[in-house]
Amino acid sequence: MPHPDQTKREFIVIELKRPSLKVGRKELDQLEDYVNALMAQPDYSRTDTQWTFFLVTGEYDSSITSRITQKDRPVGLFLKSRP
DSSP: OOSSTTEEEEEEEEOOOOOTTTTTTHHHHHHHHHHHHHHHHHHHHHHHHHEEEHHHHHHSSSSHHHSSOTTTTTTTOOOOOOO
């Protein structure tokens, strides 16, 4: 995404799941693995780069409800982290 400050970078990753897939632990864990892999990359650790990940689904199962409905967070926000 373009950013007003040319020294900053912002990337958005959208993972769109097929409508018939009921998202569960496997899919949420996969997204978290992507986030952790990026945070471990030295290319990004010393830059002003922001990544935002979205997992888009029509339905999710109860195994992830507690992970996406946490106190003091908007519903659906699973992880907020800064390196």
